[in-house]
Amino acid sequence: DTGVSQNPRHKITKRGQNVTFRCDPISEHNRLYWYRQTLGQGPEFLTYFQNEAQLEKSRLLSDRFSAERPKGSFSTLEIQRTEQGDSAMYLCASSLGLAGAHTGELFFGEGSRLTVL
Amino acid sequence: SQQGEEDPQALSIQEGENATMNCSYKTSINNLQWYRQNSGRGLVHLILIRSNEREKHSGRLRVTLDTSKKSSSLLITASRAADTASYFCATAPWGQLTFGSGTQLTVLP
Numbered sequence: 291d292t293g294v295s296q297n298p299r300h301k302i303t304k305r306g307q308n309v310t311f312r313c314d315p316i317s318e319h320n321r322l323y324w325y326r327q328t329l330g331q332g333p334e335f336l337t338y339f340q341n342e343a344q345l346e347k348s349r350l351l352s353d354r355f356s357a358e359r360p361k362g363s364f365s366t367l368e369i370q371r372t373e374q375g376d377s378a379m380y381l382c383a384s385s386l387g388l389a390g391a392h393t394g395e396l397f398f399g400e401g402s403r404l405t406v407l
Numbered sequence: 408s409q410q411g412e413e414d415p416q417a418l419s420i421q422e423g424e425n426a427t428m429n430c431s432y433k434t435s436i437n438n439l440q441w442y443r444q445n446s447g448r449g450l451v452h453l454i455l456i457r458s459n460e461r462e463k464h465s466g467r468l469r470v471t472l473d474t475s476k477k478s479s480s481l482l483i484t485a486s487r488a489a490d491t492a493s494y495f496c497a498t499a500p501w502g503q504l505t506f507g508s509g510t511q512l513t514v515l516p
Binding site for chain 1: 437438442447449451452455495499503507508
């Protein structure tokens with residue numbers, strides 16, 4: 291399968307614990323995005339990488355959230371000291387785009403569903 | 408706040424009927440995209456229409472764009488039960504795709 295891969299698919303954790311999600315994008319894609327989606331809503335943008343550089347972070351992304359993309363390949367999204375409000379689906383997407391070019395089609399993974407008890 | 412807003416929020420039709428969903432957005436765009444999401448799954452890109460295009464077709468999908476009214480519509484013809492899903496429009500006013508809250512389409516067999 292050469293699509294976007296996300297792990298784990300489901301994570302249940304207790305409030306206050308740290309969690310980490312991993313995203314493996316389509317190999318030739320240089321852009322990688324993280325979105326968060328709650329029930330009945332559309333995806334909300336969290337952050338975006340062009341290769342290994344994190345170019346944009348949403349104001350939704352509190353200090354408890356950190357994302358990395360070492361070597362411009364896979365990415366991790368860590369949430370520290372989880373809160374019940376962090377319960378959501380975390381979606382990763384990738385695309386191929388030149389720096390400064392407008393955003394084209396995104397290829398999404400199946401998401402990682404987080405439940406904070 | 409979200410850039411695009413879909414209307415209606417929910418739509419239920421019989422198999423074989425056409426389904427029309429609308430999207431309104433607030434700022435100027437380079438392109439507008441439609442995505443589909445089955446329950447509990449990731450989003451799948453359906454179609455992209457550029458700001459200088461007025462209409463685009465892909466199989467049973469027809470998308471229109473009216474930049475003067477800042478609106479778009481997605482028409483699915485001859486709907487099937489398998490078309491049951493949430494449909495989102497997305498625009499990139501600041502470079503990153505911003506999604507609306509979606510239309511939940513239910514196609515009854």
